[in-house]
Amino acid sequence: MTVSLLRFAAPRGLRVARAEGQYVWDSGGRRYLDFYMGYGAAFLGHRHPRVVKALEEQLSRYMTITPAFDTDVLDECLDALGKILPPHLTRVFFLNSGSEAVEMALKLSRKLTGRRKVLAFNNGFHGRTMAALSATWNPKYREGFDPFPFEVVFAPFNDAGAVEEKLSEEFAAVIFEPVQGEGGIIPAKPEFMRAVEKKARELGVYVIVDEVQSGFGRTGVVWAHERGGIKPDMLTAAKAVAGGFPASLIAVTEEVASRVKDTDHGSTYGGNPLALAAITAATHVLLEENIPEQAEVKGAMLSEEFKPLLQDYGRVFRDLRQTGLMIGLEMRTTTTQFIKMLQKNGLIGFKAGLTVLRFLPPYLITREDILFAAETLRKTAEEFQRLQPSEKS
Template sequence: MNWLEIEKRYDSGVYNKHDLVIVRGKGARVWDHEGREYIDCVGGYGVANVGHSNPSVVEAVKRQAETLMVLPQTLPNDRRAEFYQTLVELTPPGLERVFPTNSGAEANEAALKFARAATGRTKFVAAMRSFHGRTLGALSVTWEKKYRAPFAPLVEPVEFIPYNDVEALHRAVDEETAALILEPVQGEGGVRPATLEFMQAARARTQEVGALLILDEIQTGFGRTGKLFAMEHFGITPDILTLAKAIGGGVPMGAMVTTHPIADKMPKGGHGTTFGGNPLAMAAGVAAMRYIATHRLWERAAELGAWFLEALRELDSPRVREVRGLGLMIGLELKERSAPYIQRLEQEHQVLTLAAGPNVIRFLPPLVIERSDLERVLEAVREVLR
């Protein structure tokens, strides 16, 4: 059976497909249908922090699938209550009200609606190079014009400011602003960490004018940057925190977490989701979060990430413009297009990576990856840059 041909024949066509079919994964490795093994530095776009087919998550999903898979949020459930409690024990004090979703884009959609309901304002401020999703609301605060232009007009008003520009932040965030939404590290925008000054100014300015601060930790959360949440690098707590990707250990899910006063401003029935908070996803989320916390995967990300970042910088290739990142969220910016190098890493070295803009190779390996695998990745990068 030619699965690649079948998928390409019937697929919607919105993705550029690789010429391979992945059929199995374990830890930081995946295998294609012909048995070839790859080191996975895509990690499901940052989903597989606990590794592919993590035994704790697999067991939780099996057990829950045999018990109860679907239940709307109007009917309370033991797994959902356990998920809420587990998540709130990990988030900073004050962030204690949870709206479960099926994805990161949905978490951001919820955040935008809760922000408008809580403030009575309509304006949003976001950053240039930001990426918050492709659904219409999340797309409205996403910078990249190739995503936005075909679907205008979007939600307005939205003002975009240069990332890490404190003066521009102060000018844009005013008494008409419902919320400022930021990624602590811009992922799709090139793996660009925020500065301490910028993030602290974001917290101070929003409080000064009565606007909310939304932190999109969909890619940075749950250990990716060397802290449990990237906000810890900056010593701030947002009004609304959006999460997804690694939260479910591979099962599709997300969450918006906020404060009691903000949650209480949303009218009954003001937002909803059929599948969000289903018992199957909740069981997976509890297992994934407990695994991350028990094994303190953020410490592993900090140690391995610091080594890998420095090792990439020491390659000293004339093709490289900059290497940057936090923890195991790393971008290698080239002076030319990255796509040919990403393709060669896959085809010649069985290393899977992804782009972050036209010139950046992005590395998002599972946090359980072994240093020996990262050493192999480093040698593969060295070879393709020669």
């Protein structure tokens, strides 16, 4: 019998043999600059030495103990998270993926309020499992899966008036990304976040911030919602939080935690010792290497190098959006062909929606990497432009 992979996306046409830091090497030994990083999960770089060491040491002790048992690795992880989580979010539960964390947040909001409605936003992405998918906007992802377990109402993102109009006492929660990733690297305006929080408080609606992609220092602050000065009831985190190891968490207030019963949720692998060790090591790296500041500085450097592309290749690029090390280059066409050409030239990126080229580089990129990325974009744009139909005079 032959077994093959069930694919939901086309293969990239690159056989990876090794990965280290900000680079990957193919089976022929060629090096590529990786601004994809496993959908941004490897924000600390591939195989960060601190994370690898923590995993190796933990693997030599035990790897299959649940948080039902007291362990040093659990205590160390909770202590580390206490240094970076918003002070009002004092209780955490560990899971394995961003979708799972969102699933739990929505599930709790429904149980604790007795309401089924959720307010989410146009172009938002929260995952592919059923509850998370119900709050994901893209009709392409939702097609054929309804009816969903939640009645989700979508509103225009960054539109405080729409929130005022749509949100009511029938809603269990409002969920949003502080920076929309799949939606094209669109930051939530601080005044919008504050308006969401204010209206939700008036109505007894839980505020859930999805920091799966934007969190853990990537945008120049530890958590992107900090720029709004808000205090969400629940926060979901994954991707970078364990240095690329599969792990996620949900952090909640004492008010939420005090109303949760033993049977309300569970996870076989959530909070496994390897994940806890990886989260602890990654958090220490975040703090000791001042990663948010590095993301802010290097993101600005990338933006400065990329801006001239808009003028020089106006037939290819429409707009540039950047917050920390989340970068979106909006194209005038779909991105599929350009991404293939870019990879052929040595830079790995991926798409956000149909027309946005998305880069989620690791914090440890150098000035040389930034210049290489800009030059490779320029070279690829030149090649791509020659393939496009000429403008009519």
